[in-house]
Amino acid sequence: MSKFGGRTLAGSVSFSNSLRSLRNPTNGFSTSLLRMGMDFEQQGVAMADYMGQLASAGLEIDKLDPSSVAKGMFELTRQQKIMAQLNGTTLEQERQKQKAASQNISLQAALLKLAPEQRLSTSRLISSFKDLGGPAAEKFANELLAFDGSVATAQRAQFEMLAPTLAKGI
């Protein structure tokens, strides 16, 4: 909440607008999240968390359309739900992974070259590669993103040799 001034009047208004948009019955986001096992209280917490991540990515929360924030939060949660089911974890554990990724300096350095809007989804994607191929896959993805594949590091060569299918897919 502190990242977008959520405890100030203006920040609270932005937060409540986005939450209201999430609960708008016409888009069905909130109901769908409920069906995914996330109750209303958890939805509020996740929304605050998501808005904090957007702020960290460099976006001005006050200027964002609440409906796009709601849609983004829903999509991100859906992806986390997919990964939770795929990894045999919980939604909360996947959210914690996302938080941990925000503290990964290599990843954050690589993400800085992207537009703010792209950083969050790309960060989520790169974290998923760790589940697919371990830390080496995550590092490979980081390097790929940071240098557009133009820098051939020893680690990159090793990973491409060991796991060509994974490397090709990334």
Add this chain to the structure above:
Amino acid sequence: MPRLRDRTQGTDTSRNAAIIGGIKSDTAGLERDRAGIGEIARLGLAGVSNSIVEVANSTLLPAIDTFSKSINKSLPKIIADLDRIVPLASVGGPLDQAFVGLGKLSQNLKLSLESLAFKAFNTTTITAIANGTNVLANKFNDIVTMATQGAAGLIGDDKKKQKDLFDGISAGVYKAVKEYFTNQPSVDGNFYGGAIGLGQTSVVGESRPGGRGELITAGTDMNVVNNENSQSIVGTLKGVADKMASMNAEQRMDPDAMNAMKQLPGLVMQLTDVVRSTSRDNSDALNNLSYNI
């Protein structure tokens, strides 16, 4: 097939599943990866240790996991499930609809109760308590001032000044108590279980105020304990004020009367604490109520 390196993923996280799905769809390739990584990792068992063996060691388990999920088509199954669940606004079985309906009902109930409580505690009760305690506080300030003057010898043995002093104190306290705490301010006649407020007596085991025939139970009903506390404190305050009003100046010098007066600041502090805890307990009770329904 979208990939990270092609930057086909944009702002939409929904593309992420497609990228991962693309990787997982190549089951034969992942099987080859797994076998190759296993071969290198096996070198570690023979005592070989170098950077590529280390990478193989850290990659083997995820590679085995990824292959097993690929061959079992785990990801398509999960996505198919979610696609079935998520746009369920108009479909879904009766149980599913009931689950969502209950969730919404619970949330709406919680919001309604919180709104009601907010309105309730925004009305005359809080104002009365605040005003009452302010007046009392002012009177205590006067007491301190006058007592200080008395200690400085300004009152001394002057009976008239003593009388004026205690008349003033008792009149002020009595006025404050009578004016602000005896009108039994009620927050909302429609509140669940009937009106609540300082003047209400609520006893565990008795019928709930409001005449609906429900029994008050400890721990679940709002304000029960705290109303009793506040009722008791207000009663004591009134008793002290009444006692002082009924006494003449000499009697007021009686140690019992002085002791009674000493209780006043403590009682007001207790009352303030009760009001604070009542507000907190109400919030807890509302939450418990909404969870239990």
